[in-house]
Amino acid sequence: MAKPAYTKETQAQVTPASALQELMDGNARFLKQSPAERSLIEQVEQTAQGQFPIATVLCCIDSRIPVEIVFDQGVGDIFTARIAGNFVNDDILGSMEFASKLAGARVIMVLGHTSCGAVKGACDHAELGLLTQMLDKIMPAVNAVKTPEGTDRSSKNAAFVNEVAEVNVRHTVAAITERSSVLRDMVDAGELMVVGAMYDVASGKVSLVE
Numbered sequence: 001m002a003k004p005a006y007t008k009e010t011q012a013q014v015t016p017a018s019a020l021q022e023l024m025d026g027n028a029r030f031l032k033q034s035p036a037e038r039s040l041i042e043q044v045e046q047t048a049q050g051q052f053p054i055a056t057v058l059c060c061i062d063s064r065i066p067v068e069i070v071f072d073q074g075v076g077d078i079f080t081a082r083i084a085g086n087f088v089n090d091d092i093l094g095s096m097e098f099a100s101k102l103a104g105a106r107v108i109m110v111l112g113h114t115s116c117g118a119v120k121g122a123c124d125h126a127e128l129g130l131l132t133q134m135l136d137k138i139m140p141a142v143n144a145v146k147t148p149e150g151t152d153r154s155s156k157n158a159a160f161v162n163e164v165a166e167v168n169v170r171h172t173v174a175a176i177t178e179r180s181s182v183l184r185d186m187v188d189a190g191e192l193m194v195v196g197a198m199y200d201v202a203s204g205k206v207s208l209v210e
Contacts, residue, residue, distance in 0.1 A: 003036045005043040005076040011052035011104050016193035019054040019106035026072035027206040035072045043075035051076045056099040058172070059111040060086045060118060064201050067111070071206075079105055085118035086110055087137045087172050088179070097182045100192050108176060108183070108192065111206070112169040113199040119165045120155035141168035162198075169196040169209050 006014075014022075029035055056079040057067050067073075067080045079099040081092050088096075099105045112119075121131065122138035141164050147153060153160055173196040177184040186192035196209035 001037065002042060003038040003074065005046040005074065006052040006054060007046075008050070008052050008104075011054060014054045014106050016106045016191070020109070020193060020195060023055055023057075023071050023073075023078075023107070023109060024206065024208075027070060027204075029072040030070050031204055036074075038074045040075055047076035051103065053078050053099070053103060053105050055079070055107045055109060056081065056096055056105045057109045057111055058083075058086050058088065058092065058096075059199075060084055060113055060116055062113060062117065062201075065111070065113055065199050070199065070204060079103070084134065085116070085122070085138045085168065086112055087168065088175050089137075090179075093176065093180045093183070096176065097180060100186055101182055106192060108194045110169050110172045110176070110194075110196045111199055112165045112196070112209075114162050114165065114201050115158065116161065116165045119161050119168065123153060123157075123161060123164060124155050138164075138168055141165075141171055144171070166196075166198055166209055169198065172196070173209075 053076060058081045059065055059067050061082045061084050068078065081095055083092065096108055118135065119138060122135045122142050126135060144167050145163050147160065155161055173194055176194050177187055183192060187194060197206050198209055199206050
């Protein structure tokens with residue numbers, strides 16, 4: 001039987017913990033190449049008059065991470081916000097407030113990834129038009145990663161890049177509740193969960209960031 005889109009009633013049964021579990025279960029299905037049975041066209045019809053997603057995923061714009069596919073989700077299941085380096089600004093925070101407070105999403109996941117081009121650019125102090133000021137948003141994560149003297153802190157050091165990407169995820173998770181009182185109040189009330197995760201571009205696996 002094809003999996004239907006979420007309705008107001010089925011969304012109401014979802015908790016923050018079960019929403020997160022659905023994302024992780026979906027990634028497991030993706031890795032096993034055994035997606036849930038669904039008719040996307042039927043879900044288009046089912047969501048024509050309204051949407052009731054269970055999660056919001058903030059992800060990098062990297063083309064190797066098609067969010068709905070890697071979490072095996074359908075039409076109307078998740079909100080997706082994308083920006084190079086998966087950091088937050090006021091516009092993204094406002095979008096998350098809409099998604100959670102008004103549209104009922106139960107979890108916000110900040111999804112970083114290995115071999116991130118934006119992180120590499122920050123590590124290399126790249127300068128190019130408006131990209132320069134955008135990469136400045138990632139520099140706190142670069143500076144937070146301490147390495148032994150003489151360590152290569154450029155994009156050529158894959159381990160360093162991936163560590164910065166993970167720290168950047170943690171910084172973004174913290175910034176969401178620090179900068180949005182709406183989302184912070186929802187977390188405090190147990191209505192919302194904000195988590196970080198990393199996507200491995202070599203395997204397709206999503207791992208939660210503790």
